[in-house]
Amino acid sequence: xxALRSLLLRREAGILVMIMLFCLxxxxxxxxxxxxxxxxxxxxxxxxIMIAAMGQMLVLVARHVxxxxxxxxxxxxxxxxxxxxxxPQIPWMLGFAVAIGTGALLGLINGALVTLFRLPAIIVTxxxxxxxxGLTFIISNARQVDRQYIPTELKAMSQTSPIFGVPSIIFxxxxxxxxxxxxxxxxxxxxxxxxxxxxxxxxxLRGIKANQVTLLVFTISGALAGLAGILxxxxxxxxxxxxxxxxxxxxxIAAVVIGGVSINGGVGSVPGVVLGVLLLGCVSAAxxxxxxxxxxxxxxxxxxxxxxxxxxxxxxxxGVLGLRRLPA
Amino acid sequence: MTGPAAxxxxxxxxxSARGISKQFAGVEVLRDVDxxxxxxxxxxxxxxxxxxxxxxxxxxxxxxxxxxxxxxxNGEQVEVANPVVAQRLGIxxxxxxxxxxxxxxxxxxxxxxxxxxxxFSPVPWAKMTRDARALMDLLGVDIDVTQPMRxxxxxxxxxxxxxxxxxxxxxxxxxxxxxxxxTPREVETLFGIARRLRSEGRTIVxxxxxxxxxxxxxxxVTIFRDGNKVGTxxxxxxxxxxxxxxxIGRPLKEYLHKPRTEIGAVALxxxxxxxxxxxxxxxxxxxxxxxxxxxxxxxxxxxDVARAIFGVAPALSGTIRINGKQATxxxxxxxxxxxLAFVPEDRAQAGIFRSLSVEQNITxxxxxxxxxxxxxxxxxxxxxxSEAIRSLRVRLASARQPIGELSGGNQQKAxxxxxxxxxxxxxxxxxxxxxxxxxxxxxxxxxIGELAASGxxxxxxSSELPELLALSDRILVMSEGRLTAEFPxxxxxxxxxxxxxxxxxxxxxxxx
Numbered sequence: 001x002x003a004l005r006s007l008l009l010r011r012e013a014g015i016l017v018m019i020m021l022f023c024l025x026x027x028x029x030x031x032x033x034x035x036x037x038x039x040x041x042x043x044x045x046x047x048x049i050m051i052a053a054m055g056q057m058l059v060l061v062a063r064h065v066x067x068x069x070x071x072x073x074x075x076x077x078x079x080x081x082x083x084x085x086x087x088p089q090i091p092w093m094l095g096f097a098v099a100i101g102t103g104a105l106l107g108l109i110n111g112a113l114v115t116l117f118r119l120p121a122i123i124v125t126x127x128x129x130x131x132x133x134g135l136t137f138i139i140s141n142a143r144q145v146d147r148q149y150i151p152t153e154l155k156a157m158s159q160t161s162p163i164f165g166v167p168s169i170i171f172x173x174x175x176x177x178x179x180x181x182x183x184x185x186x187x188x189x190x191x192x193x194x195x196x197x198x199x200x201x202x203x204x205l206r207g208i209k210a211n212q213v214t215l216l217v218f219t220i221s222g223a224l225a226g227l228a229g230i231l232x233x234x235x236x237x238x239x240x241x242x243x244x245x246x247x248x249x250x251x252x253i254a255a256v257v258i259g260g261v262s263i264n265g266g267v268g269s270v271p272g273v274v275l276g277v278l279l280l281g282c283v284s285a286a287x288x289x290x291x292x293x294x295x296x297x298x299x300x301x302x303x304x305x306x307x308x309x310x311x312x313x314x315x316x317x318x319g320v321l322g323l324r325r326l327p328a
Numbered sequence: 329m330t331g332p333a334a335x336x337x338x339x340x341x342x343x344s345a346r347g348i349s350k351q352f353a354g355v356e357v358l359r360d361v362d363x364x365x366x367x368x369x370x371x372x373x374x375x376x377x378x379x380x381x382x383x384x385x386x387x388x389x390x391x392x393x394x395x396x397x398x399x400x401x402n403g404e405q406v407e408v409a410n411p412v413v414a415q416r417l418g419i420x421x422x423x424x425x426x427x428x429x430x431x432x433x434x435x436x437x438x439x440x441x442x443x444x445x446x447x448f449s450p451v452p453w454a455k456m457t458r459d460a461r462a463l464m465d466l467l468g469v470d471i472d473v474t475q476p477m478r479x480x481x482x483x484x485x486x487x488x489x490x491x492x493x494x495x496x497x498x499x500x501x502x503x504x505x506x507x508x509x510x511t512p513r514e515v516e517t518l519f520g521i522a523r524r525l526r527s528e529g530r531t532i533v534x535x536x537x538x539x540x541x542x543x544x545x546x547x548x549v550t551i552f553r554d555g556n557k558v559g560t561x562x563x564x565x566x567x568x569x570x571x572x573x574x575x576i577g578r579p580l581k582e583y584l585h586k587p588r589t590e591i592g593a594v595a596l597x598x599x600x601x602x603x604x605x606x607x608x609x610x611x612x613x614x615x616x617x618x619x620x621x622x623x624x625x626x627x628x629x630x631x632d633v634a635r636a637i638f639g640v641a642p643a644l645s646g647t648i649r650i651n652g653k654q655a656t657x658x659x660x661x662x663x664x665x666x667x668l669a670f671v672p673e674d675r676a677q678a679g680i681f682r683s684l685s686v687e688q689n690i691t692x693x694x695x696x697x698x699x700x701x702x703x704x705x706x707x708x709x710x711x712x713x714s715e716a717i718r719s720l721r722v723r724l725a726s727a728r729q730p731i732g733e734l735s736g737g738n739q740q741k742a743x744x745x746x747x748x749x750x751x752x753x754x755x756x757x758x759x760x761x762x763x764x765x766x767x768x769x770x771x772x773x774x775x776i777g778e779l780a781a782s783g784x785x786x787x788x789x790s791s792e793l794p795e796l797l798a799l800s801d802r803i804l805v806m807s808e809g810r811l812t813a814e815f816p817x818x819x820x821x822x823x824x825x826x827x828x829x830x831x832x833x834x835x836x837x838x839x840x
Contacts, residue, residue: 189447191432195440198431205391205427206441207412216447266431 055221063265081145107222197265389421592616621800
């Protein structure tokens with residue numbers, strides 16, 4: 001009983017309950033929401049956000065923020081897409097190295113600006129959000145990389161895979177989540193990220209190299225945004241200088257925060273973030289199904305995020321079903 | 329003390345500090361201190377606030393680097409460059425409110441920073457938890473090592489720090505006022521552990537204001553005063569009266585005394601003011617034209633009383649009467665309307681609006697006068713502030729420059745000016761001259777005297793005894809949240825105030 005109780009008292013339980021209630025409510029109204037086919041729709045909406053959310057989680061846990069993720073995604077995707085277009089003979093797998101490398105470099109620049117000049121991350125990444133987007137326009141001459149240039153094998157990754165026909169990018173997303181889990185829970189530097197965010201003043205007193213850890217989390221965040229960039233090309237089959245990754249950072253931050261990562265640093269878990277991403281996926285899948293007009297979807301989406309945060313806060317204080325207030 | 333301490337006198341000292349001096353921004357806070365710490369002794373550092381004992385402790389622990397001087401550990405000279413180096417050398421400083429990582433578990437807090445392993449080496453959770461439990465058992469404390477540090481009481485957090493010192497096999501454990509936030513039972517537990525660590529041959533430095541505790545626990549004491557070491561003695565050599573004399577024994581400086589003023593009707597009266605955990609049953613009154621000094625050690629609850637009267641953190645029970653009428657003060661607005669003014673202790677945090685102009689700072693407490701219909705009238709703002717700047721002689725380049733650019737003394741004058749615009753009946757000054765140059769101080773004392781002469785009631789909180797003695801008509805002393813003494817000016821002395829201020833003064837009566 002006490003094991004069940006402590007399980008229910010975990011933050012993740014609250015998000016899980018929210019997901020179930022939401023799906024049940026939508027399912028009662030539109031039964032097709034609860035079908036396997038729709039599950040596939042939900043899962044296909046989430047991989048890019050899931051991957052980027054793991055990076056954003058690290059940055060937030062270290063008590064920083066990365067607002068430039070959408071632009072890193074866009075620039076990495078553009079660099080990779082142009083390579084596919086202009087050098088069609090090179091192996092398509094090399095695209096992953098290029099996208100991840102570009103993203104890592106852009107993230108490293110963010111981290112360097114934050115540590116070298118002691119600037120707040122929110123300002124630095126707001127700046128690079130625009131800078132990287134601008135660079136995307138400059139290098140592409142504001143031209144889209146069209147569908148025919150994206151390698152077929154890459155596009156196929158979003159369609160199917162040898163394993164039950166589930167698209168490969170979903171496996172990649174969960175693979176990244178598992179790596180992130182290992183990194184945060186079982187590597188020394190992973191724990192140092194939490195220590196740094198929990199008490200930035202004390203961290204150096206305990207021999208934590210705060211600047212290096214900060215550089216690392218921004219670089220990882222950038223690399224994962226870069227990975228999300230090439231998967232964008234896989235999923236949508238094109239790279240557009242203005243659309244690709246635009247507004248992406250807000251979805252990512254929303255998912256991470258719903259997933260229980262504190263913007264004050266030090267707190268966050270991979271299972272929580274995965275659930276936060278899935279909740280957002282459910283909401284995104286439900287809106288068109290419920291016949292909510294496109295114009296209203298953004299407003300509804302934002303409202304749902306706020307409600308989720310409010311419920312989460314209540315659950316954190318009182319436990320699921322008020323369990324925290326009951327005697328043990 | 330017999331036993332290990334006596335035995336070790338012939339040994340090389342664990343720590344041998346020579347000629348330690350420290351300057352902060354050109355101000356000398358520690359001057360040429362020599363001090364030996366023996367193996368297996370508990371050594372108390374005593375002194376008034378700002379005497380230099382904490383600075384010395386922080387130098388040993390690598391938090392500060394000394395400006396000059398050397399430290400030898402077991403006879404070998406060492407560079408304690410930072411706290412990590414200190415830890416490796418076996419020196420641990422335990423802060424009064426321990427520095428920890430509140431979101432991480434107790435076990436993680438214990439090991440953090442100790443490992444030399446690489447970034448991506450795995451975290452040995454099972455071993456870590458096992459080791460942490462073993463340490464807690466060794467200390468005989470019942471702390472769940474898997475829970476986050478956040479939920480622990482301060483006493484338990486201190487225990488975790490001690491456990492951390494043991495985990496790295498520290499030979500020197502420095503405790504900076506560890507008992508202040510503890511209950512008597514927790515203090516007993518701490519002392520039991522300290523004695524056990526001593527018997528294992530570890531050295532403990534114990535910083536405290538409580539003479540009774542020092543006497544109960546320590547083998548030797550070193551007394552600091554104004555950045556100098558006054559002397560090191562075995563505790564049995566000194567009576568409590570000796571210790572107090574050594575702590576405050578500076579010559580009384582020349583202070584301008586408060587002019588004789590006409591003492592009028594009671595302006596502020598508090599009765600049985602209580603805020604549990606902060607202060608209890610505080611009753612006193614201040615008359616018009618009177619300056620009442622409130623003395624005591626830092627943490628005695630003086631500021632809390634002031635904040636309660638001004639409505640910042642109101643008392644839970646008790647009554648406040650202003651000019652004989654019972655007052656309900658729930659927030660500072662109420663207090664201001666009743667004619668109260670409060671110059672807070674922490675100027676940078678609670679006093680000034682750093683980036684706003686001097687003018688805006690001065691007129692901040694009278695929004696209705698500068699903006700009668702909600703729009704600021706620059707001419708009124710200018711007129712009011714320039715008058716105040718003149719009368720208090722605030723030195724500045726322009727009334728429109730940010731107040732943060734002024735010196736501490738002139739900032740303080742501007743804050744005083746702000747409150748004078750509200751024409752207060754009662755003025756509460758909390759450490760008004762802290763961090764202010766001597767010259768400006770004297771000027772400040774004149775202003776305070778003039779304010780009393782103009783018929784205002786003044787409550788002056790100060791840790792500087794000469795200041796209290798020079799300015800006050802009466803002096804109240806607080807200790808551990810209670811009023812412990814009241815002296816008319818003629819009867820007060822530094823010794824008397826200090827005795828009343830040192831907690832658990834019962835034993836002091838016998839010693840004196």
